[in-house]
Amino acid sequence: MDTISHYELRNYSSKILRRVEAGESFVVTDNGRAVARVIPAPRSPIDRDLAAGVAIAARREPDFDSTPLVDGPSTVDILNDIRRDY
Template identity: 55%
Template structure:
């Protein structure tokens, strides 16, 4: 497991993520003290992620109309500019 600094993780994020995808693991340090590990997610964990379920059909909801147009509210909020 390779050790990298927090600054290196920030500056070389894309390269480090590609290495993690390839199976490499990293220990992230801050001022030389280990604070985190970046490791690939095991295949078994990836299978637990379920696909997004179909949501509600927002287009089917009834339209709501305001009693007062929003332009009047905005003019009231702006006051005397």
């Protein structure tokens, strides 16, 4: 973990944040004393899976309007039947 002064963080924040986004971490010092750590934010589970190649990003939004409806009782009817049992 690299050490940077608060002066460096202030003056080169965009460069440092790009490095943090790439996975690096820093200890920030004030007058030579460690006062903070700058570490990458945790990735969301889907971002981790995409980066690891476990998941594949969708290529388009789903078209729910063209999804055929299933024959049978409606969800409301099923829930009402379940509630009658109690």
